[in-house]
Structures are given as C-alpha cells and as structure tokens.
Amino acid sequence: MNNELSTTVRLEVCANSVTSAIAAQDGGASRVELCENLAEGGTTPSYGQLILARKHLHIKLFVLIRPRRGDFLYTSLEYEIIQADIRNCIEAGCDGIVIGILNADGTIDKPRCTELVRMAKQWGLGVTFHRAFDMCTDQFQALEDIIEMGCDRILTSGGKSTAMEGATVLAHLVEKAAGRISIMAGSGVTENNVADLVHFTGVTEVHSSARINIPSQMQYKNDHILMSTGIDDEYNLDVTSADRVRAILKAANSK
Secondary structure, three states, X not given: OOOOOOOOOEEEEEEOOHHHHHXXXXXXXXXXXXXXXXXXXOEOOOHHHHHHHHHHOOOEEEEEXXXXXXXXXXOHHHHHHHHHHHHHHHHHOOOEEEEOOEOOOOOEOHHHHHHHHHHHHOOOOEEEEOHHHHHOOOHHHHHHHHHHHOXXXXXXXXXOOOOOOOHHHHHHHHHHHOXXXXXXXXXXOOOOOHHHHHXXXXXXXXXXXXXXXXXXXXXXXOOOOOOOOOOOOOOEEEEEOHHHHHHHHHHHOOO
16 A cells, blocks of 8 residues: 555554653653553553653553453453553543453454443543454454444554564555544554555554663672563563654654
8 A cells, every 4th residue: 555644653652661651752752552561462550650650741641451461351350450440540640541352252342342431431531442453353343343332543463463464454454444543553663664564554653662671780680590481681671762762753754
C-alpha cells in the first residue's frame, strides 16, 4: 500500500517504569502505555508507579490492565482484579486503559470487555484493545467486535511476532477499519523500520518501547545466585531512551 502521509504519525511508548515514561515524554512521545514485566509481555504496573507517573507526565497516560502473564482467558477472580485495577486508574486521573479478554475459542469476550469499556468511558478514559487481538482466531471479525464495543484503537502486530512480519495484515486492517478505529502498529518497531512500516501499512500511530540497556551501578555483585529465571544479567536494566524516541518519531515522519 502506497501511503501519502497527510497527518503526523504519533508514537506511543510502552514504558516499563516511571523513569521510562519520563524519558518517553522528554523524547516527544504523545502517549505512554505504562506497564511492568515487559519480558513477560507486560503486566499491570504497581499503584506507586501509577501515582508517580501521573504526577510527572503531562502527556497522555494509558495503563496496561493485565493481571498476569500468559493467555487472555481470565477467571472470575481475575476479572475482579481487572475491575479493581481500572478503578485505581480512574481515581488516579489516568487518561486511558489498555485491555483485552478472550474466550477459549479465540473470540473476543464481548460482554466482559464491553463492561470494562463502559467503566472507563463513563469517567472519560480512552480504551485501547491490546495484542490479545493478535491471538484471535479471526482478526477481521474481532475488528468489528472491538469497534462495536466502543474502543478507540487496537494495538496489533497483524497476528505475527513483529509488526513488520504482519505488515500486509496491518494494511488490510487499516483499510477495513476505514477510520472507524485507529490501528496502532506495535512489536519490534524501531527507528530502522518504522518509515517502511508506516509507508506500507498506512498506520498513523505506532508503538515501541524504545529501550536501551543500562548497566547496574552496584559495586558488589554476588555471582553465585540467581534471583529469577530467564534473565541473562540481573545487574542490567532496560529503560526507554529519549534519544531513541526522537529517532523513531523522526523516521516515522520522514516521508
């Protein structure tokens, strides 16, 4: 798809901490999706992160509502946790939430998702449907369901591991959405591929963590213990880079 940009491409940064959120703001991001545990696909941030992010950000603050890693099929208790987390976001003055609940057959859980959208909208919060969308059995039916529920945008990689791999599907989703909802491309979006992604798909919103690795300032390191599994170096931190945010925005709007 040959896309002639008529509007500015906006960047939402997936920020894994208040520190990352502030860097996203400094770099020119228009919105932050605040979360924790990016190595597990992202989970709901702590109340402390939420409050401090709201204190320091003047850009839009959306919050990931995901009580655990894994699939998007939630028990009744997990659904209560999701509702409680949304109430925290409302009380903290956040601008929006990021949600997604599926049925076991890979369709959207419309009744529960619709209730969450209603909760948010009655207090003026926006709603993004997250990459649970990419796990649906039929993304084009899911698109219609999500539009009907009243969400503002869908974060998607086109059903593939990265947005570049799913670019053809993303282009079709933009076409099918026809302005009824925003299709935001995310997963693996960098300053090196965002221009091609935007040009081919026609998206006007992109999503990236824009992270760099920061070595720990610890002088003493105990090399005889691992505090968690699946982490190569527990003395390093991944944080959003304001410079990378600027580079992604520049590249996305270069055509």
